[in-house]
Amino acid sequence: MEGAAIVGAGHTRFGVRPEGPRALAQEAIRRALASVDRGVDGRTIDEGFLATLGFGGWQLGNASTVVAEAVGATGLPVTRIENACASGGFAIRAAIRAVQSGAELVVVVGVEKMTDVDQARRRYWLGVSGDTEWERLSGLTFAGVYALLASRYIADRPDAREAMRRVAVKNHANGALNPNAHFQKAVSASDVDRAPRVAAPLGLFDCCPVTDGAAAVLVTRASNARRYTDTPIYVSGVGAATDRLAVQERDEFPHFAASRRAAAEAFRSAPFGPRAVQLAELHDCFTIAELLALEDVGLVGPNEAVAATNAGRTERSGDIPVNPDGGLKAKGHPIGATGVSQVYEVFVQLRGAAGARQIPGAERALAHNVGGAGATATVTIFERG
Ligand code: COA
16 A cells, blocks of 8 residues: 655644634645745645634634635645544544545644633533533533543552653653743643642643644655655554543543554554654643553553653653653643644654754654543554655
């Protein structure tokens, strides 16, 4: 089967942005087009995917036009994908599949505008991505669901609180080096401990923020990638899976079977296994989620995430650096943009273009994107050719 490669990527600054979603998406697309080393005419793009939840209920309506206008190809077919916080990962997967089916050049953009919504509507729009009857309508927020997962995880692992604290400190330190991050300020362990509780045991620095932003990437056929650049980033495998929406109806708790299945599928076609990954973008919407993901995608063995994190292995200087861009925790989590933003980070890191946060010599990377509290998940694996 034809392989796929990334040949361009663009990112807006994440944070509180004055622009609407249309302008954010178009900024990311323009930056992605401008990033292609040998240049590209947007009119040669033959397929587009747009990932967005439509937070706050804003109507993009005829989403194709946003993407088509940005690339200057008004005939372009564009499909909108919504799988909650994993929308971006599913859009990346759709683009890879399109290339495998014969498309020449595909644009993927993820976008979300979240900060123009008040608290009550924000709770509604985050909550609709989880179970309604037993979770949202009984007052359980996503922070609440992840607090339940964290409580269960901590109960069996006495050092897990220290690992969650380290995830927060690490990802804020990484975000401080990323000019696109929402928060570019390091925090100390005592800042994490002293922060207000959001849903015990999770405090403010255990939670991702509410963020506006967009990211875009260009995917092409592996055999044609060098037409665009000398340093394409090749897709080695992709996997996706779903689980039951309501956490209490799942077969397992607190781990995510969807993440595990997505990783197994992705690694089936990769020429290397999870232990050969040199850099990972993991879906750390809450600090506990990074620990669960480390085990679910197989970067460490079962029950090894706490020890790996507390030993510093996931820091930028460690042997499996996780979320060098600050992760959802510090870079921000504009729902539909997140999965595409992860691939942006992989693209710049594997090309050695990540500036102050560069992981030296990384050649194999993984991106893991989760929707809701593990109801949907994607894993994509990449390598430098
Ligand atoms: N991490 C660090 N700092 C944060 C933050 C976060 N997650 N969220 C807000 N802040 C900061 C703000 O920048 C602000 O700082 P300032 O006073 O220096 O300007 C301060 O905390 C208060 O911000 P505010 O927007 O009033 O916070 P809030 O109480 O309304 O919201 C949360 C805080 C944690 C409840 C909110 O960020 C949240 O809901 N996060 C989770 C989002 C989510 O569930 N996403 C889906 C995941 S599956």
